[in-house]
Amino acid sequence: MSARLYQFGGSPYCAKVRKILDFKGIDHEIIEVDYLERKELLSASGQISVPALSLDSGETIVDSTRIALRLEELYPEPTILPPGWRGMHRALADHIDNAVAEVLFRAAIPDKAAFYRAEGRDREAMWRLVRNRRYGDGFVDEMIARHEAQLARACDALAPFEEELGERPFLLGRIGLADFSLYGQLCHFTVSGHNRIPEQLRNIHAFYDRIDRISSAPETP
Ligand SMILES: N[C@@H](CCC(=O)N[C@@H](CS)C(=O)NCC(=O)O)C(=O)O
Numbered sequence: 001m002s003a004r005l006y007q008f009g010g011s012p013y014c015a016k017v018r019k020i021l022d023f024k025g026i027d028h029e030i031i032e033v034d035y036l037e038r039k040e041l042l043s044a045s046g047q048i049s050v051p052a053l054s055l056d057s058g059e060t061i062v063d064s065t066r067i068a069l070r071l072e073e074l075y076p077e078p079t080i081l082p083p084g085w086r087g088m089h090r091a092l093a094d095h096i097d098n099a100v101a102e103v104l105f106r107a108a109i110p111d112k113a114a115f116y117r118a119e120g121r122d123r124e125a126m127w128r129l130v131r132n133r134r135y136g137d138g139f140v141d142e143m144i145a146r147h148e149a150q151l152a153r154a155c156d157a158l159a160p161f162e163e164e165l166g167e168r169p170f171l172l173g174r175i176g177l178a179d180f181s182l183y184g185q186l187c188h189f190t191v192s193g194h195n196r197i198p199e200q201l202r203n204i205h206a207f208y209d210r211i212d213r214i215s216s217a218p219e220t221p
Contacts, residue, residue, distance in 0.1 A: 002027040006041045006052040010115050010191040012101065013064040014051040016184030020068050022214050023180070024075045028053075035116065035123045064184070065093065068177055082174040092171060092178035100157050101185050107154035108188035109143040115191050155198050165203035169210060183211040 003021065005028050007014035021028045033041050038048045045052035045060045053067045054060045055074075061067045072080055081089055109131075116124040128140045143150060161182060164171060170179045186208050189196045197205055 002029065002056060004029045004031055004044075004054040006031045006033050006044065006054075007050050008033055008035065010112060010187075011050055012104075012184040012187045013097070014184075015187040016064045016097075016180045017051045017053065017067050019183055019211060019214060020071060020080060020180050023078060023080065023175075024071060026071065026075060035119065035126055064181075065090075065097065065177075068093075068180065080175075080177045080180065082172075082176050085172050085174065085176060088172055089176040089178045093181040096178060096181040096185055100182075103150075103153050103157040104185050104188045106143050107147070107150040108191060109140060109150070110147055111189075111192045111196065113140060113144065151198065155201065158198075158201055158204055161207075162201050162203050165207045169207070175211075179207075179211060183208065 003026055005014070005017060005021065007018070007030060009032060018030070031040070033050055041050065041052060042048055044054050045062050047062060049062065051064055051067060052060055052062045053071075059070075061070050068080060113124060113128070116127040132139050161171065170176070171182065172178060186197060186204065189198075195205070195208070197208060199205075
């Protein structure tokens with residue numbers, strides 16, 4: 001069985017799903033969705049957000065956590081919900097995908113704006129429009145002007161993970177869903193094509209590299 005992943009290249013939630021597909025060794029095709037042309041995504045998934053995953057069976061799933069949980073049902077091994085830690089992985093992944101994501105997303109806005117600008121002024125304009133509609137007029141420019149403060153907030157949000165990752169290779173011991181969520185959100189710092197995770201977060205750097213290297217089911221410690 002193979003799968004088709006609809007993604008935007010710079011999306012953290014898509015990075016999370018891509019790595020879970022790699023970890024589980026699931027054959028998949030990446031469909032890069034143009035920010036301004038979403039017809040194929042819409043007809044496959046009935047909506048215009050990514051990630052969306054279409055399976056050979058005809059089933060299409062949207063939302064990174066729903067996708068992760070469905071893949072876990074279909075391909076239980078290697079697991080992303082280690083026995084005894086399922087609830088903790090789900091709760092921590094939810095925190096990372098929402099609270100941590102909101103902070104890291106703000107810190108990544110200058111790089112994200114540049115990323116979409118490189119794809120064309122019209123794509124950047126659309127990307128800005130979607131953000132300003134959601135967060136208020138002038139939001140993108142304000143985040144660019146206050147970048148240093150956003151970066152400091154991102155470091156604060158990541159500090160508990162930096163501390164834990166000094167003790168063990170993955171957040172809760174064995175690799176699982178929460179690790180893929182954190183990896184995805186760290187991709188906010190790599191959208192420029194360079195790794196801009198703040199240097200002082202050494203354990204997080206090592207964690208990012210550890211997960212980034214996964215290209216099929218790895219040996220877990
Ligand atoms: N809760 C969703 C969030 C997905 C999400 O926010 N996707 C963004 C890209 S990162 C999107 O498609 N936004 C629509 C847009 O920018 O027009 C998930 O976990 O998949």
